[in-house]
Amino acid sequence: MYLHRLELRAIGPYPDLVSIDFAALAASGVFLLEGPTGSGKSTIIDAVVFALYGGLAGSDASSDRLHSQHADPAVEPFVELVFETGAGTYRVRRTPQYDRPKQRGTGTVKQQASVQLFRLANPSDVAGEPMSSRIPEVGVEIGRIIGLDRAQFLQTVVLPQGEFARFLRSPGEDRRKLLQSLFGTQVYDRTADELAARRRAVQAEVDGADDRVRDALNRFAQAAGLDGADESAVPSTVASIRAAADAAAAVRAAAASAATTAAEHEQVVTARATALGRRAGLLARQTALDEDAPAVDDARAIVALGERAARVAAVADGLDAAVLRADETTATARAVRDRHGVAEAPDVVVGRRDVLADDLSAVRHLVAVEDGSAARRSAIAEAVATAEQLAGQLVARDAALDARPAERARIVEAARTAARTAADADAAAHEVTRVRSLRAELVARDHAAQRVTAAEQTVTAARRSATEALAAERALRERRIAGLAGELGAALTTGDPCPVCGSTEHPSVATPQDDHPTTEAVDAAGDATRRADQRLADAASDLAVERAEHQRLVDVVGTVDAAALDALTEAADARVRAAHDAAALVLQHERHRAEHDTETGRLQRERNDLDARRTVLTSTAQADAERLDTDLGTVAAARERLGALLDDRPTTLRTAVELLDERLEAYRAVVQADERVAAATRARDDRRAEVARVLDDQGFADVAAARAGRLDPGDTERLRARISAAEAERAVVVGGLAEPSVVAAADDSAERLDLDGARVARERTAAELDRATGAAASAADRADAVDRCATEVTRATRARDETSARSRAVVRLADIANGVTAANPTGITLGTYVLMSRFEDVVAAANDRLRGMLAGRFTLETSDERESGSRARRTGLALAVHDHTTDTVRDPRSLSGGETFTVSLCLALGLADVVQAEAGGVSLGTLFVDEGFGTLDPETLDDVIGQLSRLTAGGRQVGIVSHVEELKQRIPERIAVRRTAAGGSHVTTTV
Structure with missing residues (x-):
């Protein structure tokens, strides 16, 4: 990963815009970030880490110090970083959480942190492709793009003050976690x-x-x-x-x-x-x-004759019915013609019916037009009257709308006045909180005074008990010393040497007193004395704590009493109530304004609706009047046409149509009667022909003979x-x-x-x-x-044998991989074994640099033993320092400050080299080393600078953060940080 450009504003000691071109600085490989202690050198490193990960470089650093106290509170703080990895070129811009002034009123409001990530076509691309603006998503993308999380980044790219020595001194288990995350060996675990x-x-x-x-x-x-x-x-x-x-x-x-x-x-x-x-x-x-056969044959003959006779009789019956129907239809048709007075031939009657039907069909629909003309004239008159009424209502709505703006301005001004009063709510609430806190501390001060008194009484009682216990113990010890001769005498037996004089004869043996104290009694008294002393010490400690707390509360409360607090509370509550009432009034005015706007909109819609309705009614009435005149003309023409067919001229079209309908119905009745007569005649003739054919087919002379043979x-x-x-x-x-x-x-x-x-x-x-x-x-x-x-x-036996054979290999492999002592005497797990190989590469790379420093005195060694003082399982990642001067192996924590810096730097550089060299590893093109050079002598400093210069041969960028004066003479490319008279800092870049 390579850094191209960093920009920041209102961050740390930098109130103004700071822009650093790392690409130009790193053209020669090594550049220096220098300045006085506390001027803001580490803030630039923090800005890089914050831009990428949203946190700072130091493990104990707080992000609260990001927002500059020297900048205008209204200026937005931000950090913007352009960087490049194997995945492409990106720009990330972050703003920390900060308090900004309110846009209305006084006070501040907390502005939440934000982030934006862009993919760039090249480092100079000013627009880029937006990728995300959500903090969690950007965090995931940054981890994917760089390939390192924040902890790994601080171990391999940014080495802040006191951080990069942690890997040297950390126990093996911590090293295992870091190496596992760097080399991706979780798969082995x-x-x-x-x-x-x-x-x-x-x-x-x-x-x-x-x-x-x-x-x-x-x-x-x-x-x-x-x-x-x-x-x-x-x-x-x-x-x-x-x-x-x-x-x-x-x-x-x-x-x-x-x-x-x-x-x-x-x-x-x-x-x-x-x-x-x-x-x-x-x-x-x-x-x-x-x-029975002859009788059956006779029955067959009789049945056959009856079937033939039945066929002829059926057809003859049909002929009789057809003759009767033809006579009836002829008589009916004659009666219909007489009733309607029609004597013409049938074809003439059909022609007259068709002509009259066509004439009536052409004008029949005009009857409804004639009947509805009066209603249409009335509707047109009503529409004209309604349009005039709507015009009057439209004038009233226009007058009401003209008066609305003045009323709305009055409501808005009242709401603005109440809002200015409500803006004091935050300050009033803070004042209430402060007064309540002061009252709680006043109560706590009184309680603390009571606890101090109680603690003093406890100390007095504990001191008395301790004195009594000490006196009791001293008395027991004095009595035991005084009766020690009797105790020794009681232990003597005849022939044993005396422990005092050595004689085996004991002419006058001392005897113990009745109340001689035993060793157990003396020890018990001593234990009682120690417990009493401990209680006294605990009570004295509690008394000191209570006195300190009481004094703190006295200092906080000062001379404020309950009466003053009551007055302050009443005034703060009044401010809160006034702000609360004003806020409620603001809401009320806003509601009135919304209601006023709603009513105005309703009136405007009603006015527009009235105007539209008036326009529609006017145009519709005019069109209806024109259509009515046209329709009445058509009705008059039709009435004249039908009147020509009648003897008397009709007064209305309906009368003419009704008279001609009666004539048409007479024609239709005569035509239908003639058609029925013709049909009945044809049916009678057809039946006669059919009877003659059937008589011939069935072998009968006439119908009477056939009917006689039926059964x-x-x-x-x-x-x-x-x-x-x-x-x-x-x-x-x-x-x-x-x-x-x-x-x-x-x-x-x-x-x-x-x-x-x-x-x-x-x-x-x-x-x-x-x-x-x-x-x-x-x-x-x-x-x-x-x-x-x-x-x-x-089957069960075969399955058992197969399972046993298969399980033996799995059990052994699992025991070896998990470090079970029976199968793996080293006790090192598979994941740790793989990491040991990587760790040995890291140590080898570190030793390669360490041999050229500190006169080749130290080399690093690995071990699969437990770390000293650790009860954890053997990680195989223990680390020791071999001192070739004394040919001894030392704990890394025993190194001096300069030795620790040098060895830690070599170890960190070796770790970065191995990570970069790993197949699929992370490309580490930029390295920052923050301080530590002040602990080196000139010769060692030369060695360290030489080793860092070796890194730049492969295209690496190395930034050294230091205030050591000698480095300024060695490294021309630099970023100089200096304090300003206003208290902030500014940056000067020298390329």
Whole structure:
């Protein structure tokens, strides 16, 4: 990642706009950021980190110091950074949270933080493509673009004061977290976790497989009828039970064959006896049919004659009806012509009907026009009157609208006056809060005074108790010393040397006193004294704390008393109430203004509606009057046309139409009567021709002969039923006698058929089959159950063996990956093992630079042992410093300030090199080192500057933040920060 340009304003000590071109500064590789202590050098680093991550560089730094106290409060603070990565060129602009003056009234309002991220075509692109303006989304995008979070950025790109030495001194577990995030080795930890989960899963599978084998063996033993069974007995048991089932099946097959033979014999004997009886019955029915055959033939002849006569009679009946209908229609038509007075020929009447119908159709619709003319004239007059009324209402609405603006101005001015009073709400609320806080502190001061008094009494009591306990302990010790001779004498036995004089003879042994204190009593008194002293110390400490709190509250409250607080409270509450009332009044005025505007809009809409309605009514009335005149002219022309067809001239069109409608109806009635006569005549002639044809077809001389041969319907049905019954019986008898079994029965006799013997043989063999079937089914079921259980045993055993074989590899691999001592004596997990390789690369890169510094005295070494003083598991990432001068290994925390700076810098540079060299790693094109150079002697400073200069050979930018004077002589490119007379700072860039 490379920095191109940084701009900031109203940030830290910089009230004005500051612009820094890092690309120009880094043209030679190394540039210096210098200035006096506290002038604002680190603020520039903070601005870079804030622009990218929304936080500051130092771990303890607060973002509250971002907004400049030297800038105008109305000026918006911001930081804008243009940077480039492998993903492209971007510009990010952030503003911190700050308090700005209110736009109306007094006081301030908190302005929330904001951010904008743009993708640029090139570093000089001033517009760019907006990507996001939401803080969470920009944070995610920045992490994706740079590839580092804030903590990683501070370890590899920006090395602030005291921060980049933390990696050197941190314990191995902290190094593991940082290296894991930098090199993306979380996958190995997830792999170890997955292997552990799989280990638990396969172990559970092995246990489940063992349980399934035991369950299968138990079910096999139950199916085989055994008390118990093992895996070796399964095959032999299955073979013996299957052999018994096969033998029972053979017995059942033989019994089934015998039963089938007996059943078939019984069926044959029964069928032959049935056929013999059926043949005798069919022969008797055949004899009866032969005797009744002549009578059936006579019935067939009678039925045929009756059917032919019925066909002729039906057609003759139709002819009679047609003749009658033709006579009736002719008489009806003559009566209709007489009634209407029409004597012309039919075709003449049809022509007159059509002409008159056309004339009436052309003018009939004008009758409604004539009838509605009076209503239309009335409607036109009403429309004209309504338009005049609307014109009057329109004048009234215009007058009301002209008076509305003055009333609205009065409401707006009242609302503005109330708003000025309500603007004092925040200040009044702050004053109420301050007075309440002061009252609470006044109450707390009184309570603190009471606690001080109580604490003093507690100290007095504790001091008295401590004095008494000390006196008791001293008395016990004095008594024990005084009676020590008796204690020694009580411990002497004859022949033992005296612990005082060494003599083995004890002529006068001292005896202990009755109240001689024991060691336990003295120790208990000492413990009591120590507890009393501790209570005294605790009470004294509590007293000091209470006195300090009481004094603090006295200083805060000062000379304010309850009466003064009451007055302040009343005044603050009055200000709050006045502001609150004014705010309510503002809302009321705003509501009145909104209502006034709503009413004005309503009046304006009503006025526009009235104007539109008046215009529409006027134009509509004019158009309707013109159309009415045209329609009345058309009606008059039609009335004259129809009057020519009548004897008397009609006064209205409706009268003419009604008279001609009556004439048209007469014509229509005559035409319809003539058409019915013609149709009836044609039907009569058609019927006569049909009767002649049917008489010839059926063989009758005339209609009377045919009608004489007709049968009664009851006789016809009776004869047909007799014929059908005889034909059906004949078919049944002939078919039955042709059946093979009936034909074969001609050679049988009842004496040769033994039905009872066949039935007895069938019942005996069926009973034997039932017994054999039951035995075979039981044996087969048992054998099938045993086979299924044996298959389950085999399947469960095979699954158990496969699970065991598979689980062994998984268990061992999981134990190795998770550092289980039984499989992995080193106790180092897979993720840590991978990080150790990366860490060794980091240490090697650091040593490569460290050899050229501090006269080659130190090198860094890694270890897989625990960190000193740590109870955590071995991370394999422990770090030590090898001092080649004394050939000793030292803890990094034992280095001096300059040594720590140099070693930490080399370690940080090595870490950055390895991260950049990793496949898919992050490109680190810019490096900032913040302070620490003041701890170096000139020779070591030369070595450090030389190592930093080596970084620029690969295109890196190195910025050194320092106030060391010697660096100004070595590095020409610089950013100089100086304080101004107004208290802020300004920046000068030298390229």
